[in-house]
């Protein structure tokens with residue numbers, strides 16, 4: 001029988017925290033299947049982004065699940081970025097409740113991203129101190145990909161909603177993959193291409209990929225675009241900046257958790273000069289350039305694009 005999250009996670013507060021996130025993800029996945037996100041706009045978040053009703057709903061679903069868990073002291077999210085108490089004691093959890101809301105209408109895969117710190121506040125800490133991080137993918141399948149601090153790999157569980165008499169909710173998440181290496185390979189996912197207008201390094205890098213016949217695989221959803229590096233075990237994803245097209249991706253809610261996942265799986269991450277896991281978090285609303293992938297690909301990004309516009 002396939003190993004499930006129930007048997008994989010040791011008893012304790014981290015298991016309870018991840019269980020709460022899976023409960024929320026099951027609810028979000030079910031809402032998306034019923035057409036949530038096709039409705040109207042809701043409001044504007046602290047980043048100035050237009051929120052869909054489903055962004056706000058997903059944010060509330062996760063907050064409620066984490067409150068119920070009793071093991072989360074602090075939360076903050078892309079939709080509600082100020083750190084605030086979550087009614088329990090223990091972890092700090094940062095999350096992007098729904099990543100890729102602009103591609104829900106096209107029925108592309110979207111996701112949820114999360115990062116977990118042992119306690120207190122994220123401010124003054126680094127991604128390297130996280131106890132766990134990962135993402136849920138809502139596509140044809142609903143999957144959880146995550147890594148924990150004491151294991152040097154990442155893994156994936158697939159949601160299979162079968163229920164037997166003696167099963168727990170975590171038994172619905174069955175182990176699918178283990179990720180230990182991201183090799184160099186000719187696959188590229190180039191975000192923020194509009195910055196090539198005035199980021200000459202990025203322009204040269206795109207030319208390098210094309211003249212070397214790399215395969216383009218980019219959906220505009222960070223979760224599936226990064227998750228594919230794990231599944232294919234190769235390639236590069238980036239989202240650089242320029243003066244006219246500044247950095248978009250949120251350091252705490254998007255960049256650092258996925259960097260944790262990629263580095264645990266044997267890949268590298270960078271903001272153009274250092275690992276995203278070594279950047280001190282000085283606020284919850286910071287944005288950053290990002291590059292993830294095989295060592296040589298990230299080194300090439302650092303050499304050609306660098307950090308001039310971060």
Ligand SMILES: O=P(O)(O)OC[C@H]1O[C@](O)(COP(=O)(O)O)[C@@H](O)[C@@H]1O
Nearest residue numbers: 098099100101102192220221222223
């Ligand atoms: O379409 P753009 O503006 O190039 O941005 C693409 C990026 O924006 C995002 O959609 C931002 O995430 P949100 O949907 O959570 O705001 C990423 O998933 C993606 O990589």
Ligand SMILES: [Mg+2]
Nearest residue numbers: 096099100254
């Ligand atoms: Mg996002």
Ligand SMILES: [Mg+2]
Nearest residue numbers: 078096098099
């Ligand atoms: Mg979002």
